[in-house]
Amino acid sequence: MLKSAYEWIDRRLDITPMWRDLADHEVPEHVNPAHHFSAFIYCFGGLTFFIVVIQILSGMFLTMYYVPDIQNAYKSVDYLQNEIAFGQIVRGMHHWGASVAIVMLFLHTLRVFFTGSYKHPREFNWVVGMLLFFTILGLGFTGYLLPWDNKAYFATKVGIEIAASVPFVGDAIATFLQGGEVVGAQTLARFFALHVFFLPGALLALLGAHFFLIRRQGISGPL
Known part of the structure; x- marks a missing residue:
């Protein structure tokens, strides 16, 4: 069945050459764990991408039940965890996956730095990687408020106060994030929009650019 479907698509789109x-x-020999034990340090990028895929899929599931307003946000999360089959597992995957993604991306960034993989001709890909790093941090920060419990509220308030301390533009950043003078309904709506639409769009665009450059320039040599 699947083979027939693939052949039907291939006859019309000729996808076999692209797949091949x-x-x-x-793959260079120095990133093959079968030949070099140190090759495992080259796995952090792939692991980060794998976790990001899990985050996207679990996030799509969560948005089917989440209600982004201050009256129902916590109730919708509680309903998801306690009433929906596998809801607690999926939310747990999304919650802990956010932290794991940041850790894996940090380890990947360290590997790129200490192996000199950011040097010529890969400087532009390093910039793309840094933008990816801050995008994923932004996803973690905006997602933290969405359960709308005490911990999320006060942690976000502290985070916005830290942003407000940035010289010259701090007040503008705080106003943009809060959507007003205080953390409230507009803040929750704004964080939801950033977390579900704007930042994922930027993430997918940057991932596409990152993979394109890796394919174009190849994997960097050993240290």
């Missing part, structure tokens, strides 16, 4: 080009791409 991806599947047959050679």
